[in-house]
Amino acid sequence: MGTLAEKLDYLADTKEAIKQALIDRGCTISDSDTFRSYVNKLSELPSLPISITAVYTQTVTVKDTDSLDVLRPDLVVTAYYGDGTAKVVTDYTLSGTLEVGTSTITASYKGFSDTFEVTVEESIIQLYNWDFTQSLTDSVQGVTASIIQGVTHAIGTGLIFASRVSSVYLADGLMDIGRTAEIDISAMNLATGGTPGVFTTTNNYGFRYNDNGGYKYWEVARYSGSATPTYHASDANIFNGKTLKMTIISDSLMEVYADDTLVYSGGRVDIGASMPWGLGGITNKTTAWGNSYRDMTITGVRIYANQ
Amino acid sequence: MVKKLEDKLDYLADTKELLRQKLNEKGVTVSSSDTFRSYANKILELPSKGQE
Numbered sequence: 001m002g003t004l005a006e007k008l009d010y011l012a013d014t015k016e017a018i019k020q021a022l023i024d025r026g027c028t029i030s031d032s033d034t035f036r037s038y039v040n041k042l043s044e045l046p047s048l049p050i051s052i053t054a055v056y057t058q059t060v061t062v063k064d065t066d067s068l069d070v071l072r073p074d075l076v077v078t079a080y081y082g083d084g085t086a087k088v089v090t091d092y093t094l095s096g097t098l099e100v101g102t103s104t105i106t107a108s109y110k111g112f113s114d115t116f117e118v119t120v121e122e123s124i125i126q127l128y129n130w131d132f133t134q135s136l137t138d139s140v141q142g143v144t145a146s147i148i149q150g151v152t153h154a155i156g157t158g159l160i161f162a163s164r165v166s167s168v169y170l171a172d173g174l175m176d177i178g179r180t181a182e183i184d185i186s187a188m189n190l191a192t193g194g195t196p197g198v199f200t201t202t203n204n205y206g207f208r209y210n211d212n213g214g215y216k217y218w219e220v221a222r223y224s225g226s227a228t229p230t231y232h233a234s235d236a237n238i239f240n241g242k243t244l245k246m247t248i249i250s251d252s253l254m255e256v257y258a259d260d261t262l263v264y265s266g267g268r269v270d271i272g273a274s275m276p277w278g279l280g281g282i283t284n285k286t287t288a289w290g291n292s293y294r295d296m297t298i299t300g301v302r303i304y305a306n307q
Numbered sequence: 308m309v310k311k312l313e314d315k316l317d318y319l320a321d322t323k324e325l326l327r328q329k330l331n332e333k334g335v336t337v338s339s340s341d342t343f344r345s346y347a348n349k350i351l352e353l354p355s356k357g358q359e
Contacts, residue, residue, distance in 0.1 A: 010344075011319070017347035018326070026356030036318075039325045046354040048334025082332040 049079035052092070054107035056116035063123040068094040068105065071118060077107050182245045 002010070018038060019029050027041040055076045062070060077092045089109055096105035098120045106115050242258040249255055255262060323343050330337045335349045 014344045021347040021350035036322045039329050042329045050334050082334050
């Protein structure tokens with residue numbers, strides 16, 4: 001155990017070690033300071049937290065491609081100290097992965113951590129945005145409905161409106177799985193009757209994929225129980241003023257929402273089609289394919305790729 | 308002289324305890340069984356003055 005003198009020496013060394021530690025941490029200590037005064041010196045040093053809380057109040061839309069830093073404005077991380085004090089801190093770190101749905105994210109500070117949940121939406125990149133502000137004279141330009149009867153526009157130049165207010169095509173095959181087309185229809189008139197062709201949808205109102213002589217497109221249809229349904233005046237304007245969102249779910253499934261209401265789920269997508277994908281529109285029959293037409297004003301088409 | 312030494316040892320023990328309590332308040336875990344010498348390293352766990 002050593003002699004008393006040795007113990008006192010060891011104690012003196014201990015005091016010196018503590019003194020040096022305090023000095024190392026920025027305290028000023030003179031030779032005249034008592035050992036007891038080291039307690040007050042220690043009080044001058046910042047504390048370590050003993051716990052933290054992370055409270056997240058989501059006010060913004062968070063996408064799965066966002067950085068975790070987008071969470072910071074809505075996140076309050078508070079450090080709690082052993083002396084009963086607390087402090088909101090900002091130099092915390094965030095870890096975790098933003099995935100569509102509910103994600104659990106961890107905030108860490110000085111060795112402590114807390115978790116919180118974030119609602120994450122799928123990131124959607126807008127690929128195209130066409131605004132239709134003038135009458136169609138060219139397939140690249142926009143359209144006001146019921147024009148250019150019987151004209152087929154060149155493939156590869158953007159949207160194609162094959163004759164009177166017809167289906168909307170994309171020229172580059174962009175309507176792939178996972179993509180969504182959003183079509184704003186400001187005015188629709190289905191009052192004119194006619195025989196739009198052969199429909200296979202089982203929905204009373206819906207969209208179907210049409211393959212007609214090489215033209216493949218999604219179209220508004222009303223199925224009346226026969227292979228050749230009939231449009232009625234009462235069918236008019238069922239989607240008038242709505243935004244149609246059409247998403248290719250898989251090779252065999254397409255979903256269509258009119259505003260937020262699911263109006264159609266089904267159909268198929270022929271990925272290998274040689275013609276551009278149709279994005280939707282009103283069944284069109286001109287003299288080339290029939291004798292009727294439908295009027296519609298399209299105010300915009302946006303195509304999104306989910307990435 | 309003996310009593311005075313005992314008083315000093317008691318005072319020293321009190322100082323050790325005050326330092327231990329202060330370190331715990333600061334968030335550094337120090338138990339009663341930790342040696343006095345270990346307090347130096349405990350202090351070094353704290354941020355420097357002016358840092359937080």
